Amino acid sequence: MKRQTQARIITLKIDGVDVAAREHETILELAQENNIFIPTLCHLDGLSEYGGCRICVVEVKGSNRLFPACMTPATEGMEVITNSERLRLYRFSILDMLFSERNHVCSVCVSNGHCDLQYLSAKLGMTRVEVPYLNPKVDVDASHEHFIMDHNRCILCQRCVRVCGEIEGAFTKGVMGRGVNTRIIHDLNGAWGDSDTCTSCGKCVNVCPTGALVEKGKSAGEMVKRRDWLPYLRLMQED
């Protein structure tokens, strides 16, 4: 087990509640310890933080800007607000843009009913997408023997990229391009099935929050991801 070191205790308030944090602990970790809900998408226990999706933004009294809870360390005397009208609107804007940028069609998706994006949108009370859909023509890479990469349903959270490098150590998956043209790629942007580095371990598929990475042969609603193993793998790696 990881050796516990003497840590300084930091006291602060989240939503008016007094909480105590260890040094270097993020607002998100602290909130989760205290059963305070902050929505997340790119965050996943067991992977490094990336801070890309911005859905976990919180307000901190004394500052006008918003802070990603997953990347912001708790500091002494901080007063954090996790739920306000301003945050609600920002989070809706993020979801709006995620849905409008690619082709997310829940009803026919293999991950329907088992999707983090769908679950979060429902939990936050989203009822419509206000931004016009871009309806881009996006490819499906079905060249791998066991798995499918459907870029239509990718939200670029990069969980797959992180698990591939940090846990599996294969570094097969990467990111190419900018803005709406950003794509998850394999090796030097080849077909997934042609990758020399992919070990076909399937970790990327299981950490993917949506139906972007799925097992072949699944029909609508049949793809259920398993992630309970991830924190254990991380612990074993650290030992």
Place this chain on the structure above:
Amino acid sequence: MGSTITIDPVTRIEGHSKITIQLDDDGRVADARFHVTQFRGFEKMTEGRPFHEMPSLTARICGICPVSHLIASAKTCDALLAVTVPRTARNLRRIMNLAQITQSHALSFFHLSSPDLVLGMDADPAKRHLFGVASAAPQLAQDGIALRKFGQQIIELLGGKRIHPSWIVPGGVSHPLSQEDRDAILAMIPDALKRAQRTIDWYKGTFSQFSDEIRTFANFPTLFMGMVNPKGDLSMYAGRIRIMNAVGDIVADQLEPATYQQWLAESVEPDSYLKSPYYKPMGYPEGIFRVGPLARMNIIDRCGTTIADQEWAEFRSLQRGAVLSSFHYHYARLIEIIYCIERIRNLLNDPDILNDHVRSFAEPNAFEGVGMSEAPRGSLLHHYKIDKNGRIIWANMIIATGNNNLAMNKGVYQVAKHFVRGEQIQEGMLNRVEAVIRTFDPCLSCSTHAVGQMPLQVQLLAPDGAILDERFQG
């Protein structure tokens, strides 16, 4: 001066359409056309998708008959996998298809057409709807609602939800039937059968009042097409195609669905989004054929269940050769409801129905597959081609309603010619033009593979194309 009548939108059907009736200089009907005004494009939309998604994707074509698409699509995917679907799974799919046909037929007969039959073709349109039927003939309305519920509940018990269940998958079904659900369905059978028999008894005592309509509602010689099993029995799930002509001779039998391109072709009309399939050896438009309940009752040697066969024998005595009037689609639909209920009972009484081996797994073993089944409105065909990675590169769907397009057009002309007089549209005439379409129970959302309500427009056009009169319903 001649003119054109436009009925837009056509009401109490599934989908968007309009009818135009062209009058000559003397005010007589010169031509009548049925136009389907919606476009969907599913065949193009599905390109690039993994084929395993196709059953659920194509089921979204329709909210009335998603199960029909699930079945035709899953059968096409079975062909791509080149696997044998376990017997129990085939029978479970059959049960869901029969439940689907029951609920769709109940919707067509009771909810959409019974207002014309109970209240009369010339009844006040403000009262000519299901609620009017509920006041005039409460038992009939209750039976209709109960029969639709019967079908929908079976679909829910099997697939988890009433509309768009994703239970039917390539290779079989996703989970087996529990004994509890089997018993729940069996317990519903006697009541459903009683209601269906009561309805057909009422109908047999009523339809002779509509002799004028029977004589003119798409009553002409055509071919009839449908699926039969190797013995010639009615088959809704699997089998081969039989084609019969108007005098009752079998023109072609045991045609393999996979070879459909050899004997079936589709023509495209400039004024409709609905294509018109025809029997290829006889060419266009002589190869006009009808599908659906009337066609099925014409082509089969028997239904294969006791009560339905008794009713079928009585039905076939209506006319020597094939029964030609499309008005009798209603009658055929009621016989099929009885058949479906009996067949569901028989399938559920087989102990093997509870077997938990309900799915075969495989990688795609063929790059092209065809799947055909009988939907409520007739023969439904899906045809896919995939690449080596299992993505759809080409898809073709021939929808049951489309198969009836030529006959619906001809039927509209026949009814208009008989009932339309002068340049002023009488409400009763407009309703009869719609009613002939309703006998076919067209599902236009399916057959154009629309979104929105289901409304009919009738336009009266002058020979120069000027609109003289126009009526809308919606």
